[in-house]
Amino acid sequence: MEQRFRVDLRGVVDLLSQHLYSSPRVYARELLQNAADAITARRALAPEADPEAEPGRVVFEIEADGTLRVHDNGVGLTEPEVHTFLASVGRTSKRDELGFARQDFLGQFGIGLLSCFMVADTIEVLTRSVTGTPAVRWTGHADGRYLVEVDDDARSSVGTTVVLRPRAGSAHWFAPDQVRDLVQAYGHLLDVEVVRQAPETAELRLTEPRAPWEIEDDPEVRRLALLDHGTRLLGSRPMDVIDLRVPEAGLVGVGFVLPTASGVGPAGHRVYLKRMLLSENAAGLVPEWAFFVRCVVDTSVLRPTASREGLYDDDLLSRVRESLGAQIRDWLLDLSVRHPDRLAAFLRVHHLGVKALAVRDDEMLRLVDAGLPFETSRGTMTLRAFRRNAPVLRYAETVDEFRALAAIASAAGTPLVNAGYAYDTEILERLPRIDRSITVRRLDPGELAARLEALPAELEAELAGFLRVARDVLVEFGCVPLIRQFEPVTVPALYVMSRQAHDQDAVARDLAQADDLWSDVLSAFAEVEIEHRPELVLNWRHPLIRRMSAGPPGATLRHGIEALYGQALLAGHHPLRAVDTAALNRSFLALLDRAFAGPPAGGGTGAADPPPEEMP
Numbered sequence: 001m002e003q004r005f006r007v008d009l010r011g012v013v014d015l016l017s018q019h020l021y022s023s024p025r026v027y028a029r030e031l032l033q034n035a036a037d038a039i040t041a042r043r044a045l046a047p048e049a050d051p052e053a054e055p056g057r058v059v060f061e062i063e064a065d066g067t068l069r070v071h072d073n074g075v076g077l078t079e080p081e082v083h084t085f086l087a088s089v090g091r092t093s094k095r096d097e098l099g100f101a102r103q104d105f106l107g108q109f110g111i112g113l114l115s116c117f118m119v120a121d122t123i124e125v126l127t128r129s130v131t132g133t134p135a136v137r138w139t140g141h142a143d144g145r146y147l148v149e150v151d152d153d154a155r156s157s158v159g160t161t162v163v164l165r166p167r168a169g170s171a172h173w174f175a176p177d178q179v180r181d182l183v184q185a186y187g188h189l190l191d192v193e194v195v196r197q198a199p200e201t202a203e204l205r206l207t208e209p210r211a212p213w214e215i216e217d218d219p220e221v222r223r224l225a226l227l228d229h230g231t232r233l234l235g236s237r238p239m240d241v242i243d244l245r246v247p248e249a250g251l252v253g254v255g256f257v258l259p260t261a262s263g264v265g266p267a268g269h270r271v272y273l274k275r276m277l278l279s280e281n282a283a284g285l286v287p288e289w290a291f292f293v294r295c296v297v298d299t300s301v302l303r304p305t306a307s308r309e310g311l312y313d314d315d316l317l318s319r320v321r322e323s324l325g326a327q328i329r330d331w332l333l334d335l336s337v338r339h340p341d342r343l344a345a346f347l348r349v350h351h352l353g354v355k356a357l358a359v360r361d362d363e364m365l366r367l368v369d370a371g372l373p374f375e376t377s378r379g380t381m382t383l384r385a386f387r388r389n390a391p392v393l394r395y396a397e398t399v400d401e402f403r404a405l406a407a408i409a410s411a412a413g414t415p416l417v418n419a420g421y422a423y424d425t426e427i428l429e430r431l432p433r434i435d436r437s438i439t440v441r442r443l444d445p446g447e448l449a450a451r452l453e454a455l456p457a458e459l460e461a462e463l464a465g466f467l468r469v470a471r472d473v474l475v476e477f478g479c480v481p482l483i484r485q486f487e488p489v490t491v492p493a494l495y496v497m498s499r500q501a502h503d504q505d506a507v508a509r510d511l512a513q514a515d516d517l518w519s520d521v522l523s524a525f526a527e528v529e530i531e532h533r534p535e536l537v538l539n540w541r542h543p544l545i546r547r548m549s550a551g552p553p554g555a556t557l558r559h560g561i562e563a564l565y566g567q568a569l570l571a572g573h574h575p576l577r578a579v580d581t582a583a584l585n586r587s588f589l590a591l592l593d594r595a596f597a598g599p600p601a602g603g604g605t606g607a608a609d610p611p612p613e614e615m616p
């Protein structure tokens, strides 16, 4: 025998309260929404079918005993409609014959009224239909029982009153201030008048005449009013405001540019659906890169999730995301053309987001090129300004490399950009995409060393003995000496690892850690590349180098070269191996010892100490 499903209402209410809605507060939203929809339905009637129609009005009336009555002058319900729509879970009057949500209505699922069972055991609905039938009283209980009575005295005018008496423990949800806050939060933009009436207080209007983006004053007045609105929303004054519009989704609103990079206020966007607040923290409305914008928008077409607390992530939402992204990007480009000062202020705060975008987007790349200051060996300037005097855009890949080489590179006629921060190298390497004439090169320190000025041949020949000692000392570190003259004179020696030497060094380090099989393979490779060694470039312009080259080729010179080598490693922020650290310690102590040569204090003869020249 065929049977019909039976629904356990208590189970459904539990399901809604524990798994669908985040808080009982949504009861106020659902009541407000039903009242607004009923007014919308009444407005849609032809004037002759409803000669008594008056402006839509919803009253949240709180009585002295805590009972809440919500009155609307909407379309009302007939007795058969009460049976169909109020008493059937999932039945709604807000879908068309094919089951599609009807555009003008807020509700669509046919479950909203059940949310009242989270705060009350009984829902009473008193309703008089615009069609002229007698008034009806419906009383629904959380356990699934309901009663329908035709009672023409239940309500005198067309419309509906919903009566809720707080369940034990829920009275706070009906407190006058709470009702004010909830209704105002959800419904302040609704285009019906919503008021609160409470004992011993004047009637309070809870809706505003217009949304912030509907202010139609002169553009500057509007901008200031919007910025004030953004200040209230974010807790600090937004940097700017962007008008947003996606007709396909019936979306209008504004985006506030956050005043700090860390973000203030709620992380997501404030979204209204048909002027009713859907979420103060909606995700996925703008592309990820636009994290510097917090939106306040109203949409008539995007779909809510069943809980009405977020947006349903469908194709339309992804098209909206794309369109809003394009509008935010246009705002940025417009700033770059018309308000460079505002662009500079924006970039100071949000450079990271813009750089992240420039890695994928040519327009943003142009913006970075023209507007974002980079650290360069010629001072802080935009890449475009840097290129004016440097045909090749050469960059250091790390901040350490930049710090170590900027001054030397600049003096050698190779100006340098610091590309050591997030996204920098990708951005620089992408620049030829926007202008083919741009040449971008990663600095090869080896190439830089080759550009440093050589000494006259006869002078270099005179220094052969000194260089031989240096070569002999440095062999232990896999490094070779070179003598050049370069600026700044304050740098006595420069440790230079060319790209090839760098790669070879990586192999050597792997070799030290590899097991037998791998070490055979790697060592074969290392032998082929053996000619690329790091160089210690000694600066002939530095007086210390000149003095060292003139001194005797004894132990002091050897320690001096070791110390120069260690100092150059440290100055360039190069990693130190065990052998390097040992050399640094050894040379440092030996040179100190020599500096303080003489009899030790305390009456000793010092005979036990080896003279410094003979130290190992």
Ligand SMILES: Nc1ncnc2c1ncn2[C@@H]1O[C@H](COP(=O)(O)OP(=O)(O)OP(=O)(O)O)[C@@H](O)[C@H]1O
Pocket (backbone or CB within 6 Å): 030, 033, 034, 035, 038, 072, 074, 075, 076, 077, 085, 086, 091, 092, 093, 094, 106, 107, 108, 109, 110, 111, 112, 113, 114, 160
């Ligand atoms: N104030 C009201 N005036 C007239 N009809 C109402 C009123 N409140 C509820 N109804 C009727 O009851 C039906 C069910 O309401 P309910 O709030 O459960 O769902 P809904 O609004 O249709 O959809 P949703 O679950 O998305 O809110 C509505 O479709 C409507 O026909």
